[in-house]
Amino acid sequence: MSLELNVDNLVKSFGQRKLFHVDQLRVGEGESLHLSGENGSGKTTLMKILAGLERPCSGRVMVTPKARRWWSDRIHPQVIYLHQTPYIFSGDVRDNVAYGLRLRSYSRRDVKLKVQQALAWARLEHLAEQPAYALSGGEKQRLALARAWILAPSLLLLDEPTANLDQHSVRAVSELVTQLLDKGTTVMVSSHQKNAVTDLCGRRLHLENLALQELGNAFSNELNNEPELKYYVQH
Amino acid sequence: MAALDLLFSGDAELWSIIWVSFRVSITAILLSLVPAIAVGFMLAMIDFPGRWMVIALFNALMAIPTVVVGLTLYLLLSRSGPFGEMHLLFSQPAMVIGQVLLCVPVLVCMSHSAFQGLDRRAWETARTLGAHCSRAAITMVCEARFALLAAVLAGFSRIISEVGCSMMVGGNILSYTRNIPTAIALETSKGEFAQGVALGLVLLLLALVLNFTLASVRGKGQLV
Numbered sequence: 484m485s486l487e488l489n490v491d492n493l494v495k496s497f498g499q500r501k502l503f504h505v506d507q508l509r510v511g512e513g514e515s516l517h518l519s520g521e522n523g524s525g526k527t528t529l530m531k532i533l534a535g536l537e538r539p540c541s542g543r544v545m546v547t548p549k550a551r552r553w554w555s556d557r558i559h560p561q562v563i564y565l566h567q568t569p570y571i572f573s574g575d576v577r578d579n580v581a582y583g584l585r586l587r588s589y590s591r592r593d594v595k596l597k598v599q600q601a602l603a604w605a606r607l608e609h610l611a612e613q614p615a616y617a618l619s620g621g622e623k624q625r626l627a628l629a630r631a632w633i634l635a636p637s638l639l640l641l642d643e644p645t646a647n648l649d650q651h652s653v654r655a656v657s658e659l660v661t662q663l664l665d666k667g668t669t670v671m672v673s674s675h676q677k678n679a680v681t682d683l684c685g686r687r688l689h690l691e692n693l694a695l696q697e698l699g700n701a702f703s704n705e706l707n708n709e710p711e712l713k714y715y716v717q718h
Numbered sequence: 719m720a721a722l723d724l725l726f727s728g729d730a731e732l733w734s735i736i737w738v739s740f741r742v743s744i745t746a747i748l749l750s751l752v753p754a755i756a757v758g759f760m761l762a763m764i765d766f767p768g769r770w771m772v773i774a775l776f777n778a779l780m781a782i783p784t785v786v787v788g789l790t791l792y793l794l795l796s797r798s799g800p801f802g803e804m805h806l807l808f809s810q811p812a813m814v815i816g817q818v819l820l821c822v823p824v825l826v827c828m829s830h831s832a833f834q835g836l837d838r839r840a841w842e843t844a845r846t847l848g849a850h851c852s853r854a855a856i857t858m859v860c861e862a863r864f865a866l867l868a869a870v871l872a873g874f875s876r877i878i879s880e881v882g883c884s885m886m887v888g889g890n891i892l893s894y895t896r897n898i899p900t901a902i903a904l905e906t907s908k909g910e911f912a913q914g915v916a917l918g919l920v921l922l923l924l925a926l927v928l929n930f931t932l933a934s935v936r937g938k939g940q941l942v
């Protein structure tokens with residue numbers, strides 16, 4: 484199950500305007516990364532490229548081991564991207580959580596069981612039969628996490644998961660992310676500022692001046708002397 | 719009163735006309751449905767050079783008078799035309815072809831705007847959760863189902879009530895190609911109003927039923 488993501492010489496532009504380039508990025512199993520950068524620096528675009536939802540202009544994203552499926556696809560089944568504001572399918576909360584499982588060949592009983600587990604995990608059991616569009620922002624974010632969790636992804640890309648959430652919801656989301664990390668899931672979180680969820684992350688990546696920079700490891704102290712990190716802390 | 723008598727006494731001629739109308743128009747809409755919605759979907763999802771021109775073209779086709787479509791098809795199917803060999807003129811298949819040509823632009827344009835009204839995130843969410851392209855497309859159809867239903871009803875309304883094309887390529891033959899609109903036109907020109915009024919009532923009733931159905935499903939599936 485160990486998944487590795489490799490990026491080399493990736494460039495993304497929109498028309499004539501270059502958005503960013505990534506010289507090299509390696510993400511291994513069980514890592515946690517915080518992707519920072521100002522609004523409009525390209526965090527969302529980079530994460531969508533990593534998830535295979537958008538094409539880079541040059542370079543490519545390699546996810547190993549490759550998925551064994553009869554169709555070829557840029558999108559790896561073990562890599563899931565979550566939008567800043569989740570898209571909620573019509574139907575109730577249960578339908579939404581079950582979406583990914585129903586695409587795969589699981590029996591009705593297995594789906595029911597796993598959906599129940601996912602709802603319990605995200606503390607959404609009491610809302611299971613509610614129409615999903617009526618959920619609050621925090622509940623929608625938890626629903627999106629449960630919808631991904633149920634598929635046991637190896638790499639989860641969370642796009643600003645706490646923007647627009649109140650303190651209580653931020654805490655709930657960061658608890659869920661902690662559990663994902665404990666399970667060995669690789670998690671990348673984008674956010675333009677520090678918060679409870681980004682504090683869980685070991686590696687720091689920063690998008691600025693059209694490039695992705697590695698700012699070092701938050702869990703090791705020697706790096707505090709690096710000028711780049713100081714620069715980061717000031718902002 | 720004579721009109722109601724005709725309707726409820728089970729007049730064979732009247733009901734054969736209604737049957738022709740529904741048979742032809744339902745066949746036409748069923749044949750058009752999947753290809754037209756697929757085109758509408760691709761116009762909404764795939765960015766290719768000249769896309770706006772294709773969209774404008776379908777919009778223009780939607781506004782063409784039915785007699786002009788009828789005339790074009792007549793010329794194509796008439797004995798000296800390119801498809802004259804097939805002997806389709808003045809037959810139900812000719813009427814079906816005409817009605818397909820009439821409802822495809824409506825279905826394409828309206829399903830295109832139905833899909834355009836959806837969010838790109840719907841597609842991305844389906845894909846990242848493991849849906850293959852075709853499966854994600856089905857999800858998009860489900861998400862846009864109310865707007866798509868409205869498109870189908872609009873397409874059906876256009877063909878069930880059109881007179882020009884059916885008259886030209888169908889020929890108004892009783893029990894074979896005489897449908898509700900062409901019968902109304904003929905009977906009225908003969909000064910016989912009872913049958914015309916009875917058939918008009920059927921169309922009116924149909925319009926009411928379809929639109930109330932649409933309104934009620936829409937009401938239940940309200941967005942926030």
Ligand SMILES: Nc1ncnc2c1ncn2[C@@H]1O[C@H](COP(=O)(O)OP(=O)(O)O)[C@@H](O)[C@H]1O
Nearest residue numbers: 497498502520521522523524525526527528529
């Ligand atoms: N499809 C697109 N076409 C043109 N420009 C785009 C497109 N998507 C994003 N951009 C531009 O790319 C820039 C980065 O966007 P985004 O990745 O959303 O940044 P962030 O998530 O860091 O705020 C924005 O300035 C945006 O206008």
Ligand SMILES: [Mg+2]
Nearest residue numbers: 526527567642
């Ligand atoms: Mg963003």
